Amino acid sequence: MSPDTKAPRVAVVTGAGGTGCGRTIARRLAADGAAVVVSDINDSGGRETARLIAQAGGRAAFCHADVGDERQARELVTFGERTFGRVTILVNNASAQLQPGAPLDHWTDAVQTDLLGAMFCTRAAIDAMRRGGGGAIVNIASISALWHGRKTPGGGIAYDVAKAGVIRLTTRLAGLAGSDSIRVNCLAPGWIDTEGPRQYWESLTADERRERGVPSRLLTTDQIADAVVRLATDETLTGRVMLWWSEDAPRIIRWGDRGYEEYEEFIPPGR
Numbered sequence: 001m002s003p004d005t006k007a008p009r010v011a012v013v014t015g016a017g018g019t020g021c022g023r024t025i026a027r028r029l030a031a032d033g034a035a036v037v038v039s040d041i042n043d044s045g046g047r048e049t050a051r052l053i054a055q056a057g058g059r060a061a062f063c064h065a066d067v068g069d070e071r072q073a074r075e076l077v078t079f080g081e082r083t084f085g086r087v088t089i090l091v092n093n094a095s096a097q098l099q100p101g102a103p104l105d106h107w108t109d110a111v112q113t114d115l116l117g118a119m120f121c122t123r124a125a126i127d128a129m130r131r132g133g134g135g136a137i138v139n140i141a142s143i144s145a146l147w148h149g150r151k152t153p154g155g156g157i158a159y160d161v162a163k164a165g166v167i168r169l170t171t172r173l174a175g176l177a178g179s180d181s182i183r184v185n186c187l188a189p190g191w192i193d194t195e196g197p198r199q200y201w202e203s204l205t206a207d208e209r210r211e212r213g214v215p216s217r218l219l220t221t222d223q224i225a226d227a228v229v230r231l232a233t234d235e236t237l238t239g240r241v242m243l244w245w246s247e248d249a250p251r252i253i254r255w256g257d258r259g260y261e262e263y264e265e266f267i268p269p270g271r
Contacts (some may be wrong), residue, residue, distance in 0.1 A: 009034040010084040011232075012077060014067050014121060015094030017045030020194040021140070022093045023052075024221035025228050030058030032229065034089065037080040039065045059084070067094045067117030077124035086132035089232050090125040092118040092139045092166070098156050098196075107158035114162035119169060126182060134181025136232040137173075141166045141188040143245060152213035163188070167241055174239020183238040185231040190246035193218035215246035 011029045016022035017040025030036045030053040038053070038060055040046040046062040053060035061083050065076040080087040096113040118139055129135035144154070145163035170186035177183045191197050191214070201209070201218060209216060227242055227250055237252070244250040 008084075009088045010037070010080055010086055011035070011089035011091065012037040012039060012080045012087055012121070012125070013091045013093060014039045014065070014076075014117070016040055016049050017042035017047075017062075019045075021192060021221050021224045022091075023049045024225045025091055025093060026060070027053055027056070027058075028222075028225035028229060029089065029091075029232075030060055031056065035059040035084040036061075037076070037083065037087075038062045039067070039076050039094070041066050066113075067092075067121050068112035070116075070120045073117065073120035074124040076121065077128050081128055081131075087125055087128040088132060088135040090121060090135070090137045091228055091232070092121055092137070094118075095140070096159075098159050110156065110158035110162045111165075114159065115165040115169075118166050122169065122173070122184070126176065126180070129182045130180050135183075137182065137184045138228050138231045139166045139170050139184070139186040140228075141170075141186050141241070143188055143190045143243065146188065146243070150213075152211075154213065170241060171239045177238035183235070185237050185239070186241045187224070187227050187231060187244065188241055189219055189224055189227070189244045191215050191218050192224060192246075193220050217247060219244065219246050 011034045013022055013026040013029065013036060016026040016038045026036050026038050026049055036053060036058065038046050038049045041064065043064055046064065050060040050062040063076050063079040065072045067073045077087055094113055094117055096109040122137055125137055141163040144160050145167055167186055167188065170184050173184040191201065197218060201214060204214060227244060231237060231242060240255065241253045242250050243253055
């Protein structure tokens with residue numbers, strides 16, 4: 001069964017209560033005509049996102065949810081169905097606070113929210129989308145999950161692990177497009193013009209940015225929202241990962257890519 005293209009789309013956007021990508025994605029989807037469930041653990045921020053959407057003439061409702069809790073993730077999707085009749089788009093954007101070099105006791109925060117949270121919401125959304133005739137899921141990963149070792153400092157261990165898992169979650173669910181009319185895709189962006197990265201970026205000179213592997217410009221949240229909408233609406237894409245370094249155009253990683261385009265030959269000792 002294919003989704004009813006005449007019925008209004010209903011999107012659930014996690015992590016949409018801040019001033020970064022989640023809010024911009026939610027507002028963009030609403031501007032395109034979707035009813036939006038705004039989700040966050042930040043109640044005041046989430047309600048503000050919903051208010052901004054309504055102020056612009058869109059439809060939105062806020063639902064408090066800690067996506068790292070499976071019960072709350074399921075209740076979030078149920079809220080979307082109960083409020084707007086169905087769920088046709090899920091954007092897994094929620095992310096724990098990045099703590100580079102954090103001690104081991106903080107590692108579970110990123111894995112619980114960024115990876116397990118995405119898995120819990122995805123599982124609940126699949127059930128809802130099957131009931132509604134199909135839909136699209138967009139996961140937000142990071143270029144940080146693609147580095148095979150780093151020549152400059154950066155990233156966070158648990159964050160990188162979680163985002164790498166999100167990428168594999170995406171590619172392994174590609175078959176849902178054929179079986180259930182549910183497309184799962186992923187955006188792996190570079191540095192984004194949000195508060196933390198921007199403050200660090202602005203503190204460096206152009207030479208310091210080059211020395212530290214920091215891009216010469218940042219992606220805007222509007223660019224991120226554009227990419228998410230493309231992945232959610234382009235019916236030719238399923239199980240694909242869009243890679244967007246901050247200084248060039250977005251690219252789709254080749255399907256079946258082994259991830260070892262550049263490598264060093266290894267000759268075992270004694271040969």
